[in-house]
Amino acid sequence: GAVVSQHPSWVICKSGTSVKIECRSLDFQATTMFWYRQFPKQSLMLMATSNEGSKATYEQGVEKDKFLINHASLTLSTLTVTSAHPEDSSFYICSAADGDQPQHFGDGTRLSIL
């Protein structure tokens, strides 16, 4: 079945550091990738939609200069949290889809900013 690899699975870093999270579709081409954030005991909140070769579309309230998304190929998208602060600590999850096929999710990245 379709596999999405997300790396790293957890990160602990100091305030002010920038953190990059990678999302790869291993056995299919992902025309669209999605980035979500999830706080404890809450549902997934869509941050942005990314199509290969074009700029990401950010949801309302998500700072595009804070959360940089690059989708340079059909198998790789990256999310960079720039100058991270404690309030950015969360569980970040990516997903990938080929056209209108179902999404396949990564295992998430737990980000803790000290």
Next chain:
Amino acid sequence: DAKTTQPNSMESNEEEPVHLPCNHSTISGTDYIHWYRQLPSQGPEYVIHGLTSNVNNRMASLAIAEDRKSSTLILHRATLRDAAVYYCIPPSGGSYIPTFGRGTSLIVHP
């Protein structure tokens, strides 16, 4: 947007069938209905999807109402590993922007 309504939680005993309902009364005619589930501290997992006809796969069955305003995910024999939050997601109006509601937290008793 196609809004969904699911019960906050449901309980089942192991080895018994479970029917998880979802109302999506504003779904458009060409939107597929997708179901995902999320175990603690993991990313969501695809379960099943369908358009109009009932669907079966190795994980579950999906029963879709004739008017498509509701659907039911059926786990034929619940196991402890099925304890998760189940999300019903119809995409919004032809442009597939999947948004997650609160889902149904399924508790399975041994």
